[in-house]
Structure formats: structure tokens, C-alpha cells
Amino acid sequence: MAVPGKKMPKTFSSSSTMGSDEDIKVYCQPCDCDGPRLPAHGYCVDCREHLCDTCLAAHKRHTLSRHHTLLDKNSMPQTMSSASVHPSQPDNLTKPCPKHMKEMIKFYCQNHEALLCSVCVILEHTVTSCEVNYIPYISDQILNSTEHQVILKAMDTITEQCRKKSEDVKKITALSNSSLTDVLADIKTFRTEINQRLDELERQAEDAAKTIQQENNKNLKAVETTCEGVTKSLKTLSDTIKHLNTTQKADKLFMELKLAEQIIKGYKKRVHHLAAYDVKEYSFKPNKAISTLLEKERSLGTFTKKSLKQPSPSPAVDVKSRQTSHQGEICVQTSKDKGRCCIPRMTLLTPDLLIIIDWRNYAVKMVDTCSQSVTAQLQLDTEPCDVTSVTSIELAVTLPQKQNIQFISISSNKLKKKQTLKVDGKCYGISCCQGKLFVSFVEPAKLQILGTYGTILTTVRLGSIFSRPVYVTSKTDSIYVSDWEMKTVTKFNWQCEVTGSYGGVTWPLGITLSDDGTVFICDNQRNVIEEIAGDCTTGKVVLKDLNDPYGICWCAETSKLYVSCYTKQDKHDNFLQVFKLS
Incomplete structure (x- = not known):
């Protein structure tokens, strides 16, 4: 037995x-x-x-x-x-454990996403509390896997961000230095209109401007050095990973990928901090009183400044006009389906990898946007209503009928059920940001913020705001919730305080955030996609004459919008419509 x-x-x-x-x-x-x-x-x-x-x-x-x-x-x-x-996978693991230097790393904890030695397993990750695997038993599938591709893609993304940030800082620093050159010219012009008693004040003003120039160049050098260091480090790590993958050294590749995840997190923070650097544009304002009150003045003039800092993705007040074009459609029906599809929600892991949920067929599907085909499908035992990415290799799906959140892993282009999280109501919409889950409930109507292990951090029950909150999306400082009975899109901060509300829709369903901070919303009754300003003050129709739009997802890298429909007709419901917005 x-x-x-x-x-x-x-x-x-x-x-x-x-x-x-x-x-x-x-x-x-x-x-x-x-x-x-x-x-x-x-x-x-x-x-x-x-x-x-x-x-x-x-x-x-x-x-x-x-x-x-x-x-x-x-x-x-x-x-x-x-x-x-003679086992097919020899134990040739030689990387020492950082906690127990005499022990080699040979295990991986699925719960804590940690590489372990045998001492770590015994002391901190016992089988009664953690799912621990021996690396040679689970590493075969890492070769050419989705996780391998996602991590390399993340490295490329950070490298590209560094390149763009370096270029941006060069441009605004040059503009700042140009403005300071004008300042110096103005100082000279003003100085010729007064007598030699202003020589010392002139030198002070020039020194101040040159000091700012030096500081600008110093900061620019710091940014360039950081970007070059990150780029070089990621290039070396990427080459190592590619080499290990090519030579099929699965064990070492597995460990390098896991270490790369931690390095990527640190580099993301470093690149994010670069955006906080603020370069000013300067101009010179002469002191007009100096000609008559020269003896009483202590400066030649003052500097006025205007920030040249590149804007971060903050809520936009205005919605810009966009050009749209239909790029085709993707069939998402498979031989495993028992009937017509119904795609209420979707999320992008990479520009080439889209995860969708099929409510009518009780399924989660992986869609390759390049080949325009479904490459993996996971069957559930109840209707899923929403999906979000928790990490690059983990999803969370709401199951309102069971009042559960189902976690799903992505490995080697396969979807696999993991743990479930019991919640206190019919969970409907879900979004994840910075390790927190934002979950909307239709019964009872509320919004909750949860830790990824299920700890309830905040609950919002406002009858005047919520009636049927269906879907939710989030970013680092804001949460947006669509309510189909209140006919609103409501914005919250992370303290769950209402900071905005938009009521220009008739039946809001699917919702997604664009890269510039605006919100795309499916208005099912009007058959349009509306783009709403990040502060929820204005909105504009960007797509019209659709067939009962239901789910929506934005890809910032390709400027494409994926839209699903629910018309109860196969010719519409079994396809995702792809639009290019510019």
C-alpha cells in the first residue's frame, strides 16, 4: 500500500x-x-x-x-x-549556507521562498510548519521555465530603467546647467550697471552658482555610477543564469534564480530611490534696491528655481487624448472547456504572458500573447471571480462561493494549486501591491486589506459608499474600487480614507491602472471603455461600440489593452480583443 x-x-x-x-x-x-x-x-x-x-x-x-x-x-x-x-540527478550542490557556513544548501522552503541547509530545516523549517523540498527533486523543471524567463525579464526591465533614468538625469542636468549659465550672464550684465563696490557680491553670486553646478554634476555622477553598477551586476548575473540554463545545470540555476530574486528586490529599491533626486532650474533676479541702498545690502540678488524632476506615476488630473487601433483577437476557448467562456478578469505577468480566469468553465488559463494561444489551464471546483499576481511565480484567485482565496504557483509553464485562505464573506475583486492584498466583498459589501498570510489589517464598511463593490486595483499610494450598483469608481488611500470618486459610468465592471496613473474602466451598459483621471475628477471614452465589455488589462510595455466581452454568444465571449493605444 x-x-x-x-x-x-x-x-x-x-x-x-x-x-x-x-x-x-x-x-x-x-x-x-x-x-x-x-x-x-x-x-x-x-x-x-x-x-x-x-x-x-x-x-x-x-x-x-x-x-x-x-x-x-x-x-x-x-x-x-x-x-x-544511480539517481539521474546527482547531488552536486556546493553553495554554503550563509547561516551555517559548514553546511551546503540542499533544500528549498516553498512557504518562505528560502534556500536552506539541513540545519536550517531542522531548526527553523520543520515539515509540520513548512513545505520543504530537496532541490535535486524539484529543480529539473526549472530549465527553460516561466520562472527563468520572468527573472531574466525583470533583470532586463531594471537595466532598461537604469538606462532611461541615466538619460533623463543627463538631460535635466544639462538644462539646469544651461539655466545657471544664463544666471551667470545676467549677473555679469547687472554688474556692469553698478560700480566697483559690487565686486565682492558678484564673486559671491558666481561662487553660489558654480557650487550648485558642481553639486549637480556630483549628483549626476552618483546616479551614473549607481546605474552602471546595477547594469554591470545584472549583466554578470544574467550571463551566469543563461550559461547555467544552456549547460542544463539545474541545481545551480535554481539557486542562482532564487538569489537573483532577492538581488532584484534590492535593485528595484535602489532604482526607485534614484527617482527621488530633484534637480532645479535656476534664474537670476536682480536686486533693484541695491542702486540706492547699496551700503545696506548684503547680497547681489536671489536665485529662483523651478523643479525639473521627472514626474513619478502620480494621479493625473487630465486625461490625454489617445489614438486607438484594433490589433486583432485571441481565442481563449480550449478543448477542456465544457461551454462558452466568461472572462471577468485578467492580469499580466510579462508582456508575453497573460493570466485569465474563466468563470463559466471554472478555470485559470495562461495565455501566450505572442503565439495568441492558451498554453496552460488549471481546473477549479467552483467559479473564480478575480485574479492578481502576488509574486512573479504566484497568483491569488477569489472564490466567492467558498469564501476562499486560492493561491496558485507558476512553474515550468504549469499552474498548480497551493494553499487556500479562508475569508469572512463573498470575496470578489482582488489586487496585490507591496505584499498586501486588497479584497472587495459583495456580501457583506466592504473592502479589506489583508497580509499575504491572511491577517486582516483594515476593513471598510461604508454603506454610503459601497453597495456592490466588484473589482479593485491598486498601486503604491491608492486603491480604486468599482461598484456596479452605486455606479461609481471610488479612490482610497492606504489608510482606507476616501480621496476621490467618479460617477460618470452606468455599469462599471473590469478595472485596470495605466502606467501614467489613469484608470481604465469597462462600462458594460454603454459598451465603452472609459479612462478616468487618477484623482477621479474627469473621464473620457477611449473605446466605444464594444460588445458588453467585461474584463480589462493594460500592458504598459506594449501600450496594448486586452478586453473581454460577455454577450452570451460564442463569437464574442470566447475571444479577447486587443487594442493599441497611443
Whole structure:
């Protein structure tokens, strides 16, 4: 019989045997390494080893193997295969543990996304509290996987951000220095109109301007140095990852990818801090009173300044005019579907990878936007209503009928169920930002902010604001909620205080944020997509004459808008419409 913990494979095959004498009787492989040869009374599917009674009992008790799949004497393979004697994935892990330098990293904790040695597992990540895997057993699928592609893409994105930031700072620094050159010219012009008694004040003003120039150049150098350092580091790391992937060194590639995730987080913060640097534009304002009150004045004039800082993605007040073009459609119906599709929500992991939920077919689907095809599908046992990315390899899906949030992992282009989170109501919309989940509930009508482990941080129940809050989207300082009965899009800050509301829609459903801080909303009754200013003061129709638009997703890299429809007609509901906005 199979021990609970994993599913037992249907068959076992041996690609080669060890010889007629060895095939007749199977023996305990651990004992054969350093003890007498004993007959086997069981078999571990995970370790691919035959075990005697003593080793079988120890295997069931040990922390790292108690959940392995074990077969009894009647069910185990009756021959010794070369694959059993010589595992296909050798343990050649040589990276030392940062906490226990004499121990090698050989395990990975799924719960904490941490690389571990055996001491870490025993002391901090026991199987009773964590899902711990031996790296050689799980690393085969990392080669050419989605996670591998996502991490490389994240590196490329940060590198590109550094390049753009460096260019931006060069431009505004040049403009600032140009303005200071004009200041110096104005100082000279003004100085010629007064007598030699102003020589000292002139030198003071010139020194002040030159000091600012030096500070500008110093700060520019600091930005360039940071961007060059990040770019060089990521290039080296990217080359290492590509080489490991090409040479199919899965174990080392797995560890490098996990370490890369932590490095990426740090570099994201560093690149984000670069945006906080503010360069000023200066002009010179002469002191007109100096000609008559020269003896009483202590300065030649004052500097006025105007910020040249590049605007961060903050709420836009005005909605700009956009040019739109239809780019085609993507069929999202598959052979696994039992009927017509209904796509209420979707989220982008990369410009090439779109995750959608199919409410009518109880499914989560992975869509390749380049090949325009569904590449993976995960069946659920109830209707999903919304999806958001928690990390680059993890999703969260709302299941209102079960009052659950289902977490789903993405690995090797496959979708797999993970843990579920029980909530106190019919959860509908969901969005994740900076480790927090923003969840809207239709029964009872409310908005909650949760930690990713389910801790309720804030709850908003405002009857005058919410009636049927369906979908939610978020960014670093704002939360937007669409309510189809109140016919509003409401903006909150992270303290859940209302900071804006837009009432120019008739039946708001799907909602998504653009890269410049505006909000796209599906107005199902008017058959339009409306773009709303980030402060919810104004709105403008950007797409019209649609067929009952339902779900929506924006891709900033390609300036494309993905729109689903729900008309109860196959010719519309089974396709995503793709629009280019500029």
C-alpha cells in the first residue's frame, strides 16, 4: 500500500537491469552501501531506493522523508534498475549556507521562498510548519521555465530603467546647467550697471552658482555610477543564469534564480530611490534696491528655481487624448472547456504572458500573447471571480462561493494549486501591491486589506459608499474600487480614507491602472471603455461600440489593452480583443 502524502505512480519501468542474479532478488540499497546486503521489504518512490524493514521504519520517522511515497513488498518494483542505483540527478550542490557556513544548501522552503541547509530545516523549517523540498527533486523543471524567463525579464526591465533614468538625469542636468549659465550672464550684465563696490557680491553670486553646478554634476555622477553598477551586476548575473540554463545545470540555476530574486528586490529599491533626486532650474533676479541702498545690502540678488524632476506615476488630473487601433483577437476557448467562456478578469505577468480566469468553465488559463494561444489551464471546483499576481511565480484567485482565496504557483509553464485562505464573506475583486492584498466583498459589501498570510489589517464598511463593490486595483499610494450598483469608481488611500470618486459610468465592471496613473474602466451598459483621471475628477471614452465589455488589462510595455466581452454568444465571449493605444 502507498503511504499517504503523494500519489502513487501507475507503473514502474526499468530501462536497464543489473544482471540476472541481481534481478532475481532485490536488496536494501542504503545497507548495501555500508553494511550487509539485506533483502528489501519496501520501496521509496521519491528516493528511488529499495529498503529493508529497518530502513523502511526509519524512512517513515525521519523529518525529511516522512511524507515520501512508500510501497510495500507486494507493490514495489521486483527488479533493481540502473536508475534506482544511480539517481539521474546527482547531488552536486556546493553553495554554503550563509547561516551555517559548514553546511551546503540542499533544500528549498516553498512557504518562505528560502534556500536552506539541513540545519536550517531542522531548526527553523520543520515539515509540520513548512513545505520543504530537496532541490535535486524539484529543480529539473526549472530549465527553460516561466520562472527563468520572468527573472531574466525583470533583470532586463531594471537595466532598461537604469538606462532611461541615466538619460533623463543627463538631460535635466544639462538644462539646469544651461539655466545657471544664463544666471551667470545676467549677473555679469547687472554688474556692469553698478560700480566697483559690487565686486565682492558678484564673486559671491558666481561662487553660489558654480557650487550648485558642481553639486549637480556630483549628483549626476552618483546616479551614473549607481546605474552602471546595477547594469554591470545584472549583466554578470544574467550571463551566469543563461550559461547555467544552456549547460542544463539545474541545481545551480535554481539557486542562482532564487538569489537573483532577492538581488532584484534590492535593485528595484535602489532604482526607485534614484527617482527621488530633484534637480532645479535656476534664474537670476536682480536686486533693484541695491542702486540706492547699496551700503545696506548684503547680497547681489536671489536665485529662483523651478523643479525639473521627472514626474513619478502620480494621479493625473487630465486625461490625454489617445489614438486607438484594433490589433486583432485571441481565442481563449480550449478543448477542456465544457461551454462558452466568461472572462471577468485578467492580469499580466510579462508582456508575453497573460493570466485569465474563466468563470463559466471554472478555470485559470495562461495565455501566450505572442503565439495568441492558451498554453496552460488549471481546473477549479467552483467559479473564480478575480485574479492578481502576488509574486512573479504566484497568483491569488477569489472564490466567492467558498469564501476562499486560492493561491496558485507558476512553474515550468504549469499552474498548480497551493494553499487556500479562508475569508469572512463573498470575496470578489482582488489586487496585490507591496505584499498586501486588497479584497472587495459583495456580501457583506466592504473592502479589506489583508497580509499575504491572511491577517486582516483594515476593513471598510461604508454603506454610503459601497453597495456592490466588484473589482479593485491598486498601486503604491491608492486603491480604486468599482461598484456596479452605486455606479461609481471610488479612490482610497492606504489608510482606507476616501480621496476621490467618479460617477460618470452606468455599469462599471473590469478595472485596470495605466502606467501614467489613469484608470481604465469597462462600462458594460454603454459598451465603452472609459479612462478616468487618477484623482477621479474627469473621464473620457477611449473605446466605444464594444460588445458588453467585461474584463480589462493594460500592458504598459506594449501600450496594448486586452478586453473581454460577455454577450452570451460564442463569437464574442470566447475571444479577447486587443487594442493599441497611443
